[in-house]
Amino acid sequence: MNVLKPNQRATVITLLERNTPLREIARITGIDRKTVRGYRDRWLAEQAHSPGVATGSEAVVTQIPPPWPPAPASVSTSLCEAHRDFIEAQLLLRRNATAIYQDLVDAHGFTAAYNSVKRFVRNLRKKQPEQFDRLSFLPGEEMQVDYGEGALTLVPGSAAAGKPRYKRPRLFVATLRYSRRSFRRVVWKSGQEVWARLHEQALRYFGGCPQYVVLDNLKEGVLKPDLYEPELNPVYAATLKHYGVVADPARVRDPNRKGTVEHAIGHTQATALKGKRFDSIEAQNEFLEHWETHWAAKRIHGTERRQVQAMFEEERAHLKALPLLGMQYFSQQVRTVCDDSCVRVDHSSYAARPAAIGSKVLVRIFERRIQILNMHGTLLRTHERAERPGSVVLPLDERVFNPSRETRSILRQAAAIGPQCSRLCELLFAIEGRVGQRKLRGIVGLARHYPAQCVEVASEQAMAQGVYSYKRVQALVERAMADAVAAMQAGSDAQPGVATQRPLTQQHSLIRDADEYADLFSQAAALKGELV
Template sequence: MNVLKPNQRATVITLLQRNTPQREIARITGIDRKTVRSYHTRWLLDPSNSPGVATGSETVTPQIPPPWPPALVSTSSSLCEVHRVFIEAQLRLRRNATAIFQDLVDAHGYSGAYNSVKRFVRALRHKEPEQFDRLSFVPGEEMQVDYGEGAPTLVPGTDRYKKPRLFLATLRHSRRSFRRVVWKSSQQVWAQLHEQAFRYFGGCPQYVVLDNLKEGVLKPDLYEPELNPVYAAMLEHYGVVADPARVRDPNRKGTVEHAIGHTQATALKGRRFESIEAQNEHLEHWETSWAAKRIHGSERQQVQAMFEAERAHLKPLPLLGMQYFTQGVRTVCDDSCVRVDHSSYAARPAAIGSKVLVRIFERRIEIRD
């Protein structure tokens, strides 16, 4: 008689208990009829010794699963355990595992491997979650600005698509945003985009938080940053103060950083535009139809409703816009004049041979010390 596997044997016995013919059992299971007959004979002689089956039998008792094996408990201790106090002190000094291993070998007679120290240090080093303070701003107090990347746009005169620069200005209180894409940025373009944002919001904030990009900040400094002269003149014209964020501190302007990511992922993802104007129209439609109507997660208010309340707190706009200029340093000639584009302009009372600052506007020139 062939010896069947436990599952095959259980299947045969179950079918026999159901009075299934041996020929049918052989057809269902694929087991030879002689083998089925042998097991039938054994089952008739001693039914109590036959294996029980869980499938379909009315007399089957519920099976109790075996208990889970006990968890493995490591009985071996690390060679670094005796140096725990020293290692914890070094970790508080922000030293890495390599430096700690070297000191253990040199000063404490450590004979283990570096990997043991690395594993021990990894177990001791608990990284505390970084804490961020939630700040609240009064209406009309702060506006955050930054650049990002727009969606691919057809370059005029070619069949090539390129991503323009995406300018975004966000009022910190209401989260209302102004978005524009431009092909190129410059000192004047950067300042003009701020002007457009002020006109779009219908007023000016108290100060603007910006990144330390060259269009805005020539020399970063925590207390006295050197601003681009065109940008500084534009802010002075509108009565706004610049507050550049610290270098490598994007969290200071996290609102506009998040707004750029939200714009790229929601409004522009997967889209292409045939012109800059088409992309700007799409961004304006998306802002007024969707972004401004959303309920802000932390404030639990509609962005547009908060903006309507904030609008009255914005500073009034001047009657005239900013008059842009280019500037350079000129030397006062012996006739007390400076030369600008083959023309001479009086620079008195500046001394002959001295350096003066010349600002060239569209219709006039300013000469400054």
């Protein structure tokens, strides 16, 4: 209690004797109400134990202190009571006391002070304390994770520059909900892959996997917070799927859902790291592991009244087995399929078919391979990662056009026509090179309009004449075709009707015996008679 000057103390005692309320005394004197309350209690105690004694011939009179607090002559009512309905309606709109006071003055003729409104609003806002349920989980059911701040650590490279600088790294804590056994690591920077790797290290540290992991809605884990369907980061989601763990993000602004790991972070900061400094991240991680093993794990938990390590040994048997291989991490990007049916990744091109040209695809970049998926996550292609920038990973049969491949295709078509045509095309390509592909394409294209035998004969005649030209071969083919037509017409004129008549086939696997045809005709006639 503050010590007042004699004049102030006399003023307070005088006002107390007049039964003045504490609030009014504080307003008149400018003294804090708590100080006035202390002097009032001391004054009441003196009045109760010290009877008043008169001087001279006056008789001794015992002074009985008045009751405290004094009963008011009449119950005071706040001037805001007449406007209770209006004030309650404004509070439902989340308006503050200042706005309500201004509206009362402007629209309702309110004449009292602002403090009257403030006290009235404060009393209306009193709420019952919120109840929090005690959560209980089975062994191996849940793990809670979160970030905090570690102890001051020397920034790498700052000491060599002559200006040592200390900074607090990020403290990752993973706590098994049943046993309260924790895994702690500090890192300088965080990201999708770092967040996933810390989870993997925690699971390897515990020697098994829980069923669920509860996390906050930080960007490293949750890409888009949502009450019903939160969207996880792809790397984090793939890591949890690899280990068979299901993510259960806490609701936004609901840290009590993961109160166990929140308490573990506070316990680490207040007990293990308070007032400490480390020369490196490795030194701090080594200290945290030693502290967890020798102190935190051996403590008796305040709620369960059991040793943490003993509960962890009980929970260890309920954790799911770890996979044999670790997680293969990747970075995921969205790419557009270019007009050559490829996607560009790190200055190299990779085939993306069957994805359509111009469509969006997901590209997962691993250390040694590339995966191409559609936007729904279905795997389309897998390629070995190119070692040299500028590489094109595109099979020859998927290339729309390539001069070298086109030459081989034309020569295969010429070989299908005949050996003479193939020989002519090879000689023509040897003479003119890739420019002669036009002539080669024209020669093999003659087989679409004329018999292949005519093209073969014309190719032989062209080579005999030493003229390697498409037009020469075309002229020879047309001449051979005309000669053949003329020969056919001449033969039909010399023996009319002979060339057009063909002998009838008497024996064939499709021709039946005459008796079978007779039976068929008889059955058809009988069926027709029945219908009539």
